[in-house]
Amino acid sequence: MSLQLDWSNEQDKMDIPEAxxxxxxxxxxxAxxxxxLAEGQVDLTFVDDEEIHRLNREYRSIDRPTDVLSFAMQEDGEGEPDIIFEVESEEEEDPFSGMLGDIIISVETAQRQSEEYGHSLEREIGFLFVHGFLHLIGYDHGDEESEAVMTAKQEAVLQKAGLPR
Structure with a gap:
């Protein structure tokens, strides 16, 4: 197995090009x-501002839209619901073991931010995706030092992919 991306489009504001x-x-x-990290699965969903607003309010108690949300499957955070999986035999595996988590991106917010920052929408979507991925594997930006680390990691991946600012 390698790193796998499964994606879905749950918005009708713009088409998502195969590129x-x-x-x-x-x-x-x-990244x-x-x-x-050589193995794992990431699920990506494109939504509109209305849906990401609902999710942000429901899961983070923040009553406004945001650009990206990440829901890590391998995280044991306080206040996170427990996932209970009953194993009926010793050979049966946890179906969530390879799942890194979900990334949700608002295409409407990404569009506005790409215009605001003066770069392509492709670059903004890429940035939000890498940002979300880093959250899935445990990075955060709650203080200046951790934000600097995360920013440097994001930019290094984007540069390597040919998506500079």
Missing amino acids: WIARLQQLLQL GEAEG
């Missing part, structure tokens, strides 16, 4: 390689 998906698969491989 973007190929680019996101490339970014997943590069995984940079972190020494």
Whole structure:
């Protein structure tokens, strides 16, 4: 197994070009390689501002849209619901063992941010995806030091993929 990307489009504001998906698969491989991670699955969903607003309110108690949300499967966070899986035989595996988590991206917010920052929408979607991936594997940006580390990692992957600022 290698790093796998499964994606879905649950919005109708814009088409998602196949070239973007190929680019996101490339970014997943590069980010995984940079972190020494060779296996796992990431689920990506494209949504609109209304849906990401709902999710942000429901799961983070923040009543506004955001650009990206990450839901890590391998994280034991406080307040996270327990996943209970009953194993009926010793040979049966946990079906979630290879799942890194879900990344949700609002294409509407990504579009606005790409215009605001003066770079392509492809670059913004790539940035949000790598940002979300880093959250899935345990990075955070709660203080200046951890934000600097995460930013440097994101930019290194984007540069390597040919998506500079």
